Amino acid sequence: MAFKFQLNPDIKFEYNPEFLARAAENESKLITHQHVIKNWLTLNPQQQLTSLPKELIKVPLQRDDYRILDFGTHYVGHLSLDINIHGAKMDAPLTLKFQFAEIPAELGLASSNYNGWLSRSWIAEETLHIDHLPIHLQLPRRYSFRYVKITVIDTSPKWKITFANPTITATSAVDESQFPNPTSQDPELRAIERVSTKTLAECMQTVFEDGPKRDQRLWLGDLYLQALANYATFKQNKLVTHCLYLFAGMPTTSGLVSANIFTHGQLAPDDTFLFDYSLFFISCLKDYVLQTHDVSTGLNLYPVAKKQLDLALKHLNGIGKLQLPSTWPAFIDWGNNADKTTAGQGVLIKVLRDFLKLTTNLGLSINRRYPAALEQAVTYAQSNLFDIKKGLFFSGPNHEFNLYSQVWMALSKTLPSNETTKLMTTTYQDFFPVTGIATPYMYHFIVTALLESGLKAEGRQLIKTYWGGMLTQHADTFWEAYKPEDLTYSPYGSPLVNSYCHAWSCTPVYLIKKYHL
């Protein structure tokens, strides 16, 4: 997850050495598998990927020649290959350009034309000088890819090169040779399950990364969803323990957990704070205790969960209205065009319920201020945010009706069950087919709201049209961004920095299993 940059240079953090020690105890070892090249490809005159004729594979290459390696599916890891020399002795260095791609479209774009606002440094390419041949070249940096285009910037007029044995040493926290089987009877849903399991596995590294291509970071909102998918598949619960302790171990001096943590290199919290992400620490811990029965960790981390809620409730006014400061915005989804206040109110209500469940499950007594706050927040939403005539919630001073509000109000169960079903039925009539939403993250919540509100067929169908839509586009893993109505959409101005294997899109395997789809 990444969209709007926050700059909070004055915020100070207070590390908790005990929690960080617990995090360290729960580190997972990465499992590696080697995969050799599956296909040698080239570009046809229409610039589409096509198989390289077998007799051309060993034809030596010189200036401006290229080869495209295809490893058959998406992996995260390190590329290696042998490079041999043909002709005279090496009278100049060899220069090669490597372009790593998760999807073919990335190979058609020149990085020199990139003008997006996200760092150009995320463009997955390397230019290397090689001074001695032959060589078994092992690229030092980890990449996330299926395809690699290797262009010969130059040899010399006296010699050429060939590539042999391209191999990826793929890493994951889980054993990719032992993937759980799909559970659905529906072939399309089974395919979706497989790809969401693959997506999850690729994002499970030393932490639950948001995307192994980019940002390679532990985001709380992503962790919340990844943990659910993990319980439905690999049950690699130690990785969840590790990540929860990381967030708990590096809060601000006020006790707020960061929206994300840097784990490559020196451990550090980001100075980005999102209301919903902070609160999802509570939901994630509630799920964790329910799934693992690890009450000890639950009790250790309960004060951190409670702290997030206490910080949130400071912004609930006397009549139960959530009023967030600009320094702690609700993310809800990408984009700042929609009013998110009602959705934020929904998040708070939903998380208050999770907190009460967590407290009960840990055998702790409930301070009555929390049920009181819940009632206040619910009452405020029912009385002040719901348009009885339209049967929909509105948001903000302009009484805007948006999908975010309906989904989060449904998830929060602010209305009685039958009225939530009516709410989502109306929502389905008014807002479907969904447009203007590009994140599988938000689609997850839309589907969940449908399924939780008894619109099982509609929820099931949305999984098929949305995640199935990515399969139609030959996705090996599910993407960070997918807008059915705009297949070339990038939130960053260029697909070159889009992540095509992204944690927050891995949830169908969980949804399909949980709701028996």
Next chain:
Amino acid sequence: MAFKFQLNPDIKFEYNPEFLARAAENESKLITHQHVIKNWLTLNPQQQLTSLPKELIKVPLQRDDYRILDFGTHYVGHLSLDINIHGAKMDAPLTLKFQFAEIPAELGLASSNYNGWLSRSWIAEETLHIDHLPIHLQLPRRYSFRYVKITVIDTSPKWKITFANPTITATSAVDESQFPNPTSQDPELRAIERVSTKTLAECMQTVFEDGPKRDQRLWLGDLYLQALANYATFKQNKLVTHCLYLFAGMPTTSGLVSANIFTHGQLAPDDTFLFDYSLFFISCLKDYVLQTHDVSTGLNLYPVAKKQLDLALKHLNGIGKLQLPSTWPAFIDWGNNADKTTAGQGVLIKVLRDFLKLTTNLGLSINRRYPAALEQAVTYAQSNLFDIKKGLFFSGPNHEFNLYSQVWMALSKTLPSNETTKLMTTTYQDFFPVTGIATPYMYHFIVTALLESGLKAEGRQLIKTYWGGMLTQHADTFWEAYKPEDLTYSPYGSPLVNSYCHAWSCTPVYLIKKYHL
């Protein structure tokens, strides 16, 4: 030296382990010196280098910003610098482009526009991803430079960087803090001596390299001149021993020494053969024995020297005419427009004389076939290549009059001394000012021919106009190519791959001392 590519894949080499062991015994240790940055530069609106205002040095940099480092003069070595981060945590990699330049003009050229025929891999640039900051970055590859332009390809919108402590760890086989003093009384010649000494020192690495930027290789023609300059300055004779044994240790199965040897990585001879370069093994060994009195090495290597001559004499026909096969051309100078047969004849005569001197100096008896061959070759040249009316030598079937023929016939002393003086006087009248010649290598032989023929003032003046002309262009070291009538000349289609510190241009210090200029 490098110009025309030869491809001789069928030639086999026969290594001499004893000679290679002697080469290894005579390896020199490199001496390192650290130099910190002298000036921070920037480009003014006219794209000229100018000092960076002091208050800007520490201003943090982001996407597309750049700094130009100036180390004050030319060095060969490894760059290091500290990179610090300013702002938030590092939420993306840092990508930097490094462009190394021996002269400012290289910084104004984009490598993407390079279309020369020489390998693009020689363009001195690197693009590096840096995943963790702060860092003390040490670039792994050796470069030859005075200037480094570092462009920030990208940071992220959340942080910037600063550079500190740019340092070069410079290497040379000689101690650059102990340069010999110039010997001339003339300030301009003293300046030329200093720069040629610097040029020599920079090219003295583990071998006498032709150019530390490019080709970084031991060429026999360059070695011949470098050794002369070395005897006049550093007297680092062990390095000459090392290089002579390398050439002797890797001849073809026919005994021919290669024009050059690869010494970075695995030792190997190039499959390029040049008549004059092979023969210069003899001249170089003659000079070596004369300068070092190392008769033991002289006797060891004498059979190799003799072999080169024997191979050459196979191409001297019954009437003393040299007829070279296309597989063993005489280099003489860059370019194939001039007829080089008479110059080649001159090289043979000159080297025959060197061989006789070498034999005598080693106390060996002279086989009478060599003086006989010398007489034949001289007589043929006098009778068949000299135009008495014009007072000049001609070359080839079209009786072409070119400077190469006159210079090599003068150096070969084919005519009696007073007639050689007349020859060079006529040459001076007909061919000066010199045009169409771009190599300091050929200028060295022109100057030598003038000085040896009694045209001391003209030889001295040519050093001033030619090498002094490079000084006027602010040369820190003398260049591979310099054409006074075309200051932007590159033999490769782009100055990006020109070498601006090149062995074969280092001889003025030798000439000035030897001829007391």
